[in-house]
Amino acid sequence: xxxxxxxxxxxxxxxxxxxxxxxxxxxxxxxxxxxxxxxxxxxxxxxxxxxxxxxxxxxxxxxxxxxxxxxxxxxxxxxxxxxxxxxxxxxxxxxxxxxxxxxxxxxxxxxxxxxxxxxxxxxxxxxxxxxxxxxxxxxxxxxxxxxxxxxxxxxxxxxxxxxxxxxxxxxxxxxxxxxxxxxxxxxxxxxxxxxxxxxxxxxxxxxxxxxxxxxxxxxxxxxxxxxxxxxxxxxxxxxxxxxxxxxxxxxxxxxxxxxxxxxxxxxxxxxxxxxxxxxxxxxxxxxxxxxxxxxxxxxxxxxxxxxxxxxxxxxxxxxxxxxxxxxxxxx
Numbered sequence: 001x002x003x004x005x006x007x008x009x010x011x012x013x014x015x016x017x018x019x020x021x022x023x024x025x026x027x028x029x030x031x032x033x034x035x036x037x038x039x040x041x042x043x044x045x046x047x048x049x050x051x052x053x054x055x056x057x058x059x060x061x062x063x064x065x066x067x068x069x070x071x072x073x074x075x076x077x078x079x080x081x082x083x084x085x086x087x088x089x090x091x092x093x094x095x096x097x098x099x100x101x102x103x104x105x106x107x108x109x110x111x112x113x114x115x116x117x118x119x120x121x122x123x124x125x126x127x128x129x130x131x132x133x134x135x136x137x138x139x140x141x142x143x144x145x146x147x148x149x150x151x152x153x154x155x156x157x158x159x160x161x162x163x164x165x166x167x168x169x170x171x172x173x174x175x176x177x178x179x180x181x182x183x184x185x186x187x188x189x190x191x192x193x194x195x196x197x198x199x200x201x202x203x204x205x206x207x208x209x210x211x212x213x214x215x216x217x218x219x220x221x222x223x224x225x226x227x228x229x230x231x232x233x234x235x236x237x238x239x240x241x242x243x244x245x246x247x248x249x250x251x252x253x254x255x256x257x258x259x260x261x262x263x264x265x266x267x268x269x270x271x272x273x274x275x276x277x278x279x280x281x282x283x284x285x286x287x288x289x290x291x292x293x294x295x296x297x298x299x300x301x302x303x304x305x306x307x308x309x310x311x312x313x314x315x316x317x318x319x320x321x322x323x324x325x326x327x328x329x330x331x
Contacts, residue, residue, distance in 0.1 A: 008077065008078055009075060009076065009077050009097070010075075010076065010078070010094045010095055010096065010097065010304065011073040011074065011075055011076075011094070011095040011096075011097060011100045011105070011237060012073065012074050012075075012076050012081060012084065012092045012093065012094055012095070012307075013071065013072065013073050013074075013092065013093040013095070014074070014081075014084055014085055014088035014089045014090075014091065014092040014093075015031055015034055015088065015089040015091055016030050016031045016034055016089045016091075016267070017087070017088055017089050018089065024090070027089065027090060028090050028091070028309065028311075028312055030266060030267060031089055031090060031091040032091070032312065032315055032316070032319065033266045034091075034266060035091060035306070035316065035319055035320065036319050037262055037263065037266065038299060038300060039300060039319055039320055041255075041259050041262070041290065042290045042291065042292055042297075042298075042299055043071055043239070043290065043291045043299040044071070044255075044263070044288050044289070044290060044291075045069040045070055045071050045239065045240065045241055045252055045288060045289040045290070045291055046069065046070070046071070046284070046288060047067060047068070047069050047275060047284050047287040047288055048067075048068050048069075048070070049065050049066070049067060049068075049275050049276070049277070050065070050066050050068055050217070050218065050219070051063075051064070051065050052064040052065075052066065052125055052128055052129065052219075053113065053114065053125065054125060054129050056114060056116065056119075056122055057114075057122055057125060057126055057129060058129075062129075064128070064129055064132060065276070065277075066128075066132065066214050066217070067275070067277045067287065068214070068215045068240070069215065069240065069241060069242075069252070069287065069288065069289050070215055070238045070239065070240045071238065071239045071240075071291060072108075072236050072237075072238055073095065073100060073105060073236065073237045073238070073239075074088075074234055074235055074236055074237075075097070075235040075237065076235070081307065090308065090309055090312075091306065091307070091308050091312075091316075092306070092307040092308075093303050093305075093306055093307075094303065094304045094305040094306070094307060095302055095303060095304060096302075096304055099302050099304075100237070100302060103239065103293075103302055104239055104251070104293065105237045105238065105239055106216060106237060106238060106240070107216075107235075107236070107237050107238075108216055108217075108218045108231075108236040108237065108238055109213065109216045109217050109218065110218055110219070110220045110231060110232045111124035111125065111127070111128055111217050111218065111219060111220060112124045112219075112220045112221070113125065113219050113220065113221055113223070124220075128214075128217050131210050131213050131214055131217075132210075132214060134210060135207055135210040135211060135214065138203050138206050138207045138210070139203075139207055141193065141196070141203050142202075142203035142204055142207065144167070144189055144193060145190070145193045145197070145203060147167055147186070147189075148167060148186040148187070148189035148190035148193065149190060150163055150165075150186070153165075163187070164185065164187070165185075165186050166183050166184060166185055166186060167182075167183070167184050167185075167186050167189055168181070168182075168183050169181070169182045169183075169184065170182070204243075207243055208242055208243040208244045208245070209244075211242035211243040211244070212240060212242040212243075212244055214242075215238070215240040215241075215242050216238060216240065218231055218236070219231055220232045239291050240252075241289050241291060246293050246294065249293070249294070249295075251291065251292070251293045252289035252290060252291055252292065253289060253290050253292050254289060254290075255285065255288055255289070255290060259290070260285045260286065260288075263285050263288070264285055270284065271283065271284050271285040271288075272284070272285065275287060300320060300323075303320075303323055304323070305323055305324070306320060306323050306324050307324075308324060
């Protein structure tokens with residue numbers, strides 16, 4: 001398979017990102033193992049913790065760390081691919097723009113980091129923080145809706161419920177100490193929440209929408225390299241799962257123990273690294289999801305071409321068949 005003219009534009013997913021202590025041959029070998037995993041198991045939404053500096057907004061009293069799980073794609077011309085591959089890896093999956101959009105791809109939402117000299121520059125971070133806290137409020141409302149529903153409580157506890165039961169609620173500080181307590185008849189809470197939710201989408205749907213946004217927000221500047229607008233210029237699109245269901249089916253699913261083991265064997269250092277989420281540390285592989293919006297969904301069917309160095313063509317054909325093109329660096 002040959003590539004089209006250099007000005008044709010596609011979505012590309014390039015991998016694996018080279019490691020500082022890794023030879024080109026080892027990077028390519030790791031990439032071929034990832035490709036085999038994609039063929040046999042599917043597309044992994046890799047977890048990342050994104051830190052947002054909300055110190056100026058919160059008075060330094062808050063640390064905002066958001067878990068994102070996503071697969072990333074860059075809109076490029078074929079001529080841009082060699083430079084892109086130097087950073088993101090020697091294997092590139094090429095996608096038709098419309099096909100990837102039909103699979104749920106959405107552009108990343110770039111948020112400018114704030115400047116200490118300007119309160120107005122904090123507006124983007126203010127929105128990220130607002131979405132995070134609004135999602136938390138909606139989770140509390142959704143929990144209250146379930147706790148105040150006698151049928152739900154009876155099903156959960158497998159015991160009959162007195163319809164006049166009360167809810168004992170409490171606020172806690174960061175150390176877990178109760179700082180305020182409230183006792184409210186469950187029927188009052190249920191009536192209030194029925195009023196609030198009247199003709200609105202369910203709380204759990206709104207939670208999913210906000211989770212989707214929180215998976216799409218990303219800083220504008222690459223502060224690791226000092227490249228102003230570095231992330232913004234990548235023209236990144238994403239597939240994310242968040243907490244969105246398609247019908248009654250989650251868009252993403254947890255990996256099985258066998259799939260986790262395979263990931264760790266491909267890149268042990270990366271997938272066993274622990275990430276702290278809400279004060280709890282878990283291995284990255286335990287937090288990953290597989291993008292699987294419908295039963296039997298095959299990610300590789302979306303791929304137009306798999307672009308690899310000439311030395312890897314025969315091995316890629318053995319893995320995925322004839323969707324192979326020689327990398328433009330080797331042409």
